[in-house]
Amino acid sequence: MFAVVLSALVGLMHFYLWKRLVKDTTRPGRTRRVLTAAFVVLTVLVVATLVLPRVIGPVSAAWFAWPGYIWFGLVIYLFLTLVVLELPRLALRGWVKRKPLEATAATDTAPTVTEPEPPAPTVNRRLFLARSAAVTAGVASASLVGVGMANALGPPDLLRVPVRLRKLDPAFNGFRVAVVSDIHLGPLSGRAHTERIVRMINETSPDLVAIVGDLVDGTVEELGAAAEPLRDLVSREGTFFVTGNHEYFVEDTTAWLRELERLGVQPLRNENTAIRLGGATFNLAGVNDISGETRDDGPNFDRALSGRDPAQATVLLAHQPIQVEEAAKNGVDLQLSGHTHGGQLWPFHYVVELAQPSLAGLSTVDGTQLYVTRGAGFWGPPVRVGAPPDITVLSLQSED
Known part of the structure; x- marks a missing residue:
């Protein structure tokens, strides 16, 4: 259909x-x-x-x-x-049609x-x-x-954005989270695309890397070699991944999750992990994309946030910005998302804004901060108008 x-x-x-x-x-x-x-x-x-x-x-x-x-x-x-x-074409055509009539009217007295x-x-x-x-x-x-x-085909913009979190322990001040999304490995973007993204991220010396979905548009057999440079990502706390809608366009989503684990990228499938620095801790959680519901693999916020200490800050990875509505109900402090591509092709920005609570950048929804990256790749035409690709490094700060 x-x-x-x-x-x-x-x-x-x-x-x-x-x-x-x-x-x-x-x-x-x-x-x-x-x-x-x-x-x-x-x-x-x-x-x-x-x-x-x-x-x-x-x-x-x-x-x-x-x-x-x-x-x-x-x-x-x-x-x-x-x-x-x-409109101007029709207006001018009307002018063209009137010209012969005006010429005839001028000679009616002859x-x-x-x-x-x-x-x-x-x-x-x-x-x-x-x-x-x-x-x-x-x-x-x-x-x-x-x-x-x-x-679209040039290097992504490298954005540095400070984010203040009320419950973040001051020990994490300056903690750097590299956020990348919508890499979209496929027929137009291959291994060289991944290598450039990995190189740019590593040059920022991040403490943690978050890949928030839509990594691939194909199977492991077809695109495994293109994704392989992800094994070279370097950060103190590791690299984490949540599924996007495109991960469910392939029949075997689990095969990609196993492949990412082999490459040293840890999927967060409706689960959380503690990020520790000395005696300080914040919660890092991840939920599956909404598209997973078609395979009984959708987002489960209760499971993803279970066991966390509500007194500590919680950072959630969720592919689609619209998932922030549920995140806010569960007291999440910061959600990291992609999916929108920043609109990718103007004027479709305005259509995307009708479907999602944020097009790009940092905003607040019902007390939960939301950061949306425009993504490092593209889908469909290799064209970005008014929405350049980006990789973002968030610098976490305590409000104390």
Whole structure:
């Protein structure tokens, strides 16, 4: 059903673009036929890019996923730009239609009948308007996608954010937690992507590393080698992981959890552990992603927070920001999340904000602080517009 709905949307978008970029800008003939055939091929390419990696595997799909996803990014912004241009286009078309009538009205008092104005100039003006809109949309979309690709494929921003926790023991002042999410290893992001992230994290000398979901878009057999550099992460207290929704897109989520343990990354599956420094302690907990509910592996806050000392600070790893509502009910001090990508492609920021309590950064929800990273990777088009990737180092501070 997902594939059918997605294919239908892609087809409708391409039909609209064909109408505006091909049919409206060309006369019947060879050029239109060639461009129409090209649009059919590109439509099939995008559908294949969105559906086939889950069938044939991300590695095998890489050769067509690159052009497919780049074109899909262009499709999104061509569609949005042309929709915005609809009103001025319609206004100018109305002006074009009125021009012959005005010319005829000016000669109504003449004794002879004036011949109707030939249609050619009007057709030419319409072609000019259609081609002008097409060029404008093309230049704007290519520019946005070009800048967005540079953002997505370049190194993530390294953010340093101080966070004060009321119940944190002063012994932990300056304790550094490196937060990374949404790495999205898959057909477009492989081992080199992981190596760069690991190198950037290690250069910050963190005390603890938190990977808050959406690490992979494929199986261990397909992407195990791409994830292997995670074994090189260095921190005093270790590296911890919670599942994101994409971990449940593969059939065997448990296989990835075993692989991460082999790489020295500790999954927190609705459980907690004590982080100690001398005689001081804070609680680190993790809950499964909401998507795990489809496999009886969803979040369980009672189990994840059982046995903790409520007098000590609790830091929770939870992939989706919306899970903070339950975290607040359970007295969690700080939740670390990802999932939103910061919107990834403007103006979809506004859609994400309707579904999640925070798009990115530090906020407070019902007394619980929430930090949302924009993620270090991307999903779908290798494009980020208005939402650069990031790795965040939180510096914990006591309020005392």
